[in-house]
Amino acid sequence: MNWKARLLKLSGLMPEMDDAGSLAWGTLADAAEDAELVFLGLDEGKACFAAVPPEGDSSPRMANPQLWSLMATLRADDLALYGGARSIVDWHARHRFCAACGGATKIAKGGWQRTCTSCSTEHFPRTDPVTIMLVEHEGRLLLGRGLGWPERAYSALAGFVEPGESIEEAVAREVLEESGIVAKEVGYIASQPWPFPSQLMMGCYAIAENDEITLDTTELADARWFTRDEVAASMNGDADAPMNTPPKQAIAHHLLNWWLEKHA
Amino acid sequence: MNWKARLLKLSGLMPEMDDAGSLAWGTLADAAEDAELVFLGLDEGKACFAAVPPEGDSSPRMANPQLWSLMATLRADDLALYGGARSIVDWHARHRFCAACGGATKIAKGGWQRTCTSCSTEHFPRTDPVTIMLVEHEGRLLLGRGLGWPERAYSALAGFVEPGESIEEAVAREVLEESGIVAKEVGYIASQPWPFPSQLMMGCYAIAENDEITLDTTELADARWFTRDEVAASMNGDADAPMNTPPKQAIAHHLLNWWLEKHA
Structure with a gap:
């Protein structure tokens, strides 16, 4: 039997770092005696765990500036491990009770389930599918600026898949709702988990049938068409670029590169 | 102001049918006085609603033989409407309490949200992303028979996307876990909502790197490689076909047709 184990060091939902700029690890003795432990998997022969934050911890769940900075410095494997761990310990912290009966739930199956102590209903971590889309009209790309975003920040439109929709239907509905643009010929490019808190x-x-934008001002501050040259200059960080594009950790960055290469 | 409205007739979670074999509709007066109503959208100038089943209703949430028969007879637009309605009223019925604090929740925003009456946390309908995959090795296709399925029933392997995974990573992990097959070059074909209870x-x-199957007997009763001729004969319902393939309402049926055409 091998008892080697290590505990991911978290401060609330933020990671702690070691001197080398990697994720910091402690031992199981570092966890509170009554802490719920989530099994993250095996790494270098050691069982890796993360502790669910204590009740009452109300750390922010969304990505924040501090987190964006961290994401820019973490190695890809550390970022993937931290993202998965954060998403699941946050899910536990926000699901201490049973949605079916209101009873207390407890951690089960190494942290990949919670079970109601009253009615025995089983609850599983949630992942919300989100579409994010490049919409093109005669060589120009539709990008939007969200409410509260910095003045020059533009990115691909995005929205949650609603019950009863396919991915393709969700893309067309979201684009129509936010911009008044009719999207057709929807195709899939790539996916990425986004654990803030738990999106896929x-x-x-997609191809746009029209180019006259009717903005939904409850969703977007602005939406505009950009030429390939404008997108390329912005991705390149040129001084005269018309906008700031998403950082490289975001799937939108990858999508914009895909589009530039498609039209290279 | 237009007060025209109609209520989808449900018996538990099963639809009621009119004499023409379409979904049956009543008026809002048919709903219990304290029933929670979900707004489904406008149809032919009438607001369409569905009522959340009363507390204590424990109708089965998964697809059952009666439902499969119904799905074979319903028109596509009726099936889509019923599927969406069923998925969301079922979600309401199973989320009468707040997972964050255990307090009672109440319906909000026309049925597309529940809000905790105690801590004000907002809850949204859940959609679980599921991968379902065709895995090919040198012209043969990997299909499996689930635990408890009829002896001759085979379909594509499938599984939930776990927190922290991309679609492509989920496909590779699921295939490896269930069959011991290493899948590479994962590509996307198509999506379909499956509202029993709420999958996408x-x-x-994908292409298989190896063809020796190591079955996970906690997940599958069997998994086998099938040639194109065997899949074609089975989809065609030939007397000497080696298996029964999924019905046309299932995305697996569409995927198998896609594969037959790919190798036509």
């Missing part, structure tokens, strides 16, 4: 981002591409 | 099925394709 599905990158798509 | 994402159909994918």
Whole structure:
């Protein structure tokens, strides 16, 4: 029997770093005696765990500037491990009770389930499918600026898949709702987990039937068509670029590169 | 102001049918006085609603033989409407309490949200992303028989996307876990909502690196490689076909047709 184990060091939902700029690890003795432990998997022969934050911890769940900075410095494997761990310990912290009966739930199956102590209903971690899409009209790309975003920040439109929709239907509905643009010929490009708190981002591409934008001002501050040259200059960080594009950790960055290469 | 409205007739979670074999509709007066009503959308100038089943209703949530028969007879638009309605009223019925604090929740925003009456946390309908995949090795296709399925029933392997995974990573992990097969070159084919209770099925394709199957007997009763001729004969319902393939309402049926055409 091998008892080697290590505990991911978290401060609330933020990771702690070691001197080398990697994720910091402690031992199981570092966890509170009554802490719920989630099994993250085996790494280098050691069982890796993360502790669910104590009740009452109300750390922010969305990505924030501090987290964006961290994401820019973490190695890809550390970022994937931290993202998965954060998403699941946050899910536990926000699901201490049973949605079916209101009873207390407890951690089960190494942290990949919670079970109601009253009615025995089983609850599983949630992942929300989100579409994010490049919409093109005669060589120009539709990008939007969200409410509260910095003045020059533009990215691909995005939205949650609603019950009863396919990915393709969700793309067309979201684009129509947010911009008044009719999207057709929807295709899939790539996907990425986004654990803030628990999205599955599905990158798509579509052709616009029209180009007159009718903005939904409850969703977007602005939406505009950009030429390939404008997108390329912005991705390149040129001084005269018309906008700031998403950072490289975001799937939107990958999608914009895909589009530039498609039209290279 | 237009007060025209109609209520989808449900018996538990099963639809009621009119004499023409379409979904049956009543008026809002048919709903219990304290029933929670979900707004489904406008149809022919009438607001369409469905009522959340009363507390204590424990109708089965999964697809059952009666439902499969119904799905074979309903028109596509009726099936889509019923599927969406069923998925969301079922979600309401199973989320009467707040997972964050255990307090009672109440319906909000026309049925597309529940809000905790105690801590004000907002809850949204859940959609679980599921991968379902065709895995090919040198012209043969990997199909499996689930535990408890009829002896001759085979379909594409499938599984939920776990927190922290992309679609492509989920496909590779699921295939490896269930069959011991290493899948590479994962691509996306098509998606379909599956409202029993609330899945988003994402159909994918992959190439197998090996063909020796190591069955996970906790997940599958069997898994086998089938030639194109065997799949074609089975989809055609030939007397000497080696298996029964999924019915046309299932995305697996569409995927198998896609594969037959790919190798036509």
